Amino acid sequence: MSFHYSDAYLKKRFAGKVAICTASTTGIGFATAERLAREGAKVVVSSRRQENVDAAVKKLRDQNLEVSGTVCHQAKKEDRQSLIDFTLTTYGGIDLLFVSAGVNPHSGYMLNIEETEWEKLFDVNVKSTFLMIRECVPHLIQRGGGAIVTNATVLALHPNLKLASEYLGPYATSKCAVVGLTRALAEPLASHKIRINCIAPGAFKTDFLEGIYKSYLPDQSTIPSFVTRTIMMNRAGNPAECGSAVAFLLSEDASFMTGEVLTVSGGTIFSPDANL
Numbered sequence: 001m002s003f004h005y006s007d008a009y010l011k012k013r014f015a016g017k018v019a020i021c022t023a024s025t026t027g028i029g030f031a032t033a034e035r036l037a038r039e040g041a042k043v044v045v046s047s048r049r050q051e052n053v054d055a056a057v058k059k060l061r062d063q064n065l066e067v068s069g070t071v072c073h074q075a076k077k078e079d080r081q082s083l084i085d086f087t088l089t090t091y092g093g094i095d096l097l098f099v100s101a102g103v104n105p106h107s108g109y110m111l112n113i114e115e116t117e118w119e120k121l122f123d124v125n126v127k128s129t130f131l132m133i134r135e136c137v138p139h140l141i142q143r144g145g146g147a148i149v150t151n152a153t154v155l156a157l158h159p160n161l162k163l164a165s166e167y168l169g170p171y172a173t174s175k176c177a178v179v180g181l182t183r184a185l186a187e188p189l190a191s192h193k194i195r196i197n198c199i200a201p202g203a204f205k206t207d208f209l210e211g212i213y214k215s216y217l218p219d220q221s222t223i224p225s226f227v228t229r230t231i232m233m234n235r236a237g238n239p240a241e242c243g244s245a246v247a248f249l250l251s252e253d254a255s256f257m258t259g260e261v262l263t264v265s266g267g268t269i270f271s272p273d274a275n276l
Contacts, residue, residue: 013251014041018091020083022046022074022132023101025056027206028151031243032098037065039247041096044087046072074101075128080135094139095146096250099129102151102175110169118170125174130181137194145193147250152178154202154265161230161268179261186259195258197249202265203230204237232267 014036021033025047037043037060045056046069053069060067068090072083087094103124105117133148140146155164156175164172182198189196245264248254 010039012040013247013253014039014096017041017095018087018093019043019096019098019250020046020087020094020136021098021100022072022083024098025049025052025069028201028204028239028242028246029098029100030056031239032100032246033067033243034060034063034065035240035243035247036096036098036250037067038063039251042066042091043068044083044090045069046083048073074099074132075124077131080128080132084135084139088139093143094136095143097133097136097140097146097148098151098246098250099132099148100151101125101128101132104168104171106170107167109166113170121170121174122177125171126177126181129178133185133196137189137192140194141192146195147254148189148194148196149246149249150178150182150196150198152176152182152198152200152261154200154263154268157200157261157263158268182261183259190258195249195254197254197257197259198261199242199246199249200261200263200265201242202237202263202268204239204242206239230269231265232269235266237264237266 017040019036019041021029021036021043023029024033024045030045033043033045043066045053045060045067047053047056048071050071053071057067057069070083070086072079074080084094101124103120105120106113129150152175153172155161155168155172156179159165159169159172159176179198179200182196185196242264245262249257249262
């Protein structure tokens with residue numbers, strides 16, 4: 001099955017639109033930026049490292065896509081403002097926002113997390129997500145409205161899954177807050193013709209998932225067993241499959257959706273008995 005959708009297949013739902021995608025030089029963020037650009041958007045990608053931004057921009061421009069990029073550590077106010085200013089200077093406005101940045105500084109037994117790790121988790125995953133949204137909203141209002149998507153995880157919906165409760169409890173908790181934030185913002189943003197929804201990805205072939213496998217499943221031969229036991233489709237997802245779901249939520253095809261959570265997980269088995 002091919003996950004690189006042909007231009008003949010794609011619509012041009014975002015022609016004339018400007019999109020910001022944070023943490024978008026690899027994985028789901030990159031796949032989303034690519035999908036938006038292939039559907040006509042002018043996209044600004046960002047990440048914490050200049051070399052990653054440069055590589056992502058080159059890869060997308062090599063496809064003749066309208067993409068620019070700049071460094072942004074989403075938890076830093078000056079970086080968020082620089083990203084917004086760069087977008088306004090380069091493309092003249094902001095219509096769409098995908099807030100994808102997130103960290104996981106602690107893996108393992110939840111009660112062993114350090115206070116500094118807990119603070120970093122919520123500073124990046126929750127606080128900076130809210131601030132990034134709040135700082136972009138005035139610019140979406142100037143364009144007559146727009147759409148925002150936040151990035152959670154399927155574990156936020158079922159934090160009693162073994163993978164969450166034994167290994168990613170703090171991360172899942174922070175993403176529960178992202179879900180709550182999305183739902184809380186839906187009503188005040190609706191009056192400005194801004195929709196906000198949340199994506200809840202399952203297991204995707206990303207550096208983040210690979211890190212989980214290497215730490216939690218050091219015997220790589222156990223990965224197929226993990227996928228088979230916890231995902232109905234018996235495989236991890238390709239980032240492009242999540243990018244297309246984010247694009248849907250940002251598009252007018254989702255015009256009657258706000259405050260919603262869209263799960264893209266290949267049919268994750270939501271049971272505490274779905275052990276590894």
